[in-house]
Each structure stands twice: as C-alpha cells, then as structure tokens.
Amino acid sequence: MKARVYVTLKKTVLDPQGQTILRALEGLGYRGLQQxxxxxxxxxxxxxxxxLEAQQQLERIARDVLTNPVIEEFRCELED
Amino acid sequence: MKARVYVTLKKTVLDPQGQTILRALEGLGYRGLQQxxxxxxxxxxxxxxxxLEAQQQLERIARDVLTNPVIEEFRCELED
Numbered sequence: 001m002k003a004r005v006y007v008t009l010k011k012t013v014l015d016p017q018g019q020t021i022l023r024a025l026e027g028l029g030y031r032g033l034q035q036x037x038x039x040x041x042x043x044x045x046x047x048x049x050x051x052l053e054a055q056q057q058l059e060r061i062a063r064d065v066l067t068n069p070v071i072e073e074f075r076c077e078l079e080d
Numbered sequence: 081m082k083a084r085v086y087v088t089l090k091k092t093v094l095d096p097q098g099q100t101i102l103r104a105l106e107g108l109g110y111r112g113l114q115q116x117x118x119x120x121x122x123x124x125x126x127x128x129x130x131x132l133e134a135q136q137q138l139e140r141i142a143r144d145v146l147t148n149p150v151i152e153e154f155r156c157e158l159e160d
Contacts, residue, residue, distance in 0.1 A: 018123075037122070038122055039121040041088070041121045045114040045115035046112050046114065047112055047114050057111075
C-alpha cells in the first residue's frame with residue numbers, strides 16, 4: 001500500500017526559505033509570482049496492514065514523528 | 081492562482097534520509113513499513129497570468145530552478 005504525507009509550515013509561520021526562492025525567481029525574470037512556500041513530502045510503502053490499520057498508523061507517524069506540531073501541519077493520503 | 085510542485089528523487093537514486101527515517105520508525109515500534117522516501121513540495125501563488133501562461137511558467141520554474149535533473153523528477157499541479 002502506498003501512502004503520502006505532506007508536511008507544510010502553518011500559514012502563520014514565516015518561511016524564509018520560500019521567500020529566498022521567490023526573490024531568486026524574480027531575479028531570474030519570472031513574473032506574476034506572489035508567494036512561494038516550501039514543504040516536505042514523504043512517500044511511504046506499507047505492507048501487511050488493513051486499510052484502517054494503515055490509515056491509523058500513518059496518522060500516528062505523521063503526527064508524532066514527521067511533523068513539528070508547533071510550526072507545521074500535515075495531510076495524509078493513502079492509495080490502494 | 082495556486083500551484084503545487086512536487087520534487088522527488090528518481091526511483092533509481094538512493095535516499096539515505098528516507099532510509100534513516102524508516103529505521104527510526106522501526107526502532108519506535110511501527111510495523112509493516114517497507115520504504116520511506118522524502119521529497120520536497122513547493123506551494124506557489126501566481127497572479128495576473130492566464131492559466132496557460134501560468135502552466136508554462138510553472139513547468140519552466142520546476143524544470144530549471146526547483147529540480148536537479150540528474151537525480152530528481154518533478155510534477156506540477158495548477159489549481160484555479
């Protein structure tokens with residue numbers, strides 16, 4: 001079973017890395033850009049679990065290990 | 081207009097960061113995990129461009145700036 005966890009900075013948290021990319025892109029001549037924010041994505045392969053177990057384990061992993069709850073938020077997607 | 085660019089390592093490229101996370105999760109007692117691979121996601125806000133222009137610019141940015149074509153691949157998504 002394949003799963004994907006997206007970890008992104010909360011909207012209220014400043015993203016200096018994204019701002020640097022935005023300024024670099026503007027410097028390269030790209031127009032119409034307003035904001036760039038960078039996050040992380042984790043592709044996880046799970047085996048031998050039911051869909052419900054996988055979903056629950058994935059949420060636990062995302063919440064307890066992959067995300068810093070002070071500044072980040074996460075979203076999980078489970079494929080079949 | 082909101083856009084998202086996913087940048088992930090090519091399947092043939094070793095991901096030591098993902099392997100470290102996998103071993104850490106196993107050490108924490110999580111079962112049924114087979115593979116973890118880490119990638120990047122960029123949330124980009126574009127304004128004042130047509131959908132076609134935005135799509136083309138986004139592909140250029142992803143290909144020329146955000147991705148290292150030797151070891152990474154990308155996927156773009158454009159929302160309305």
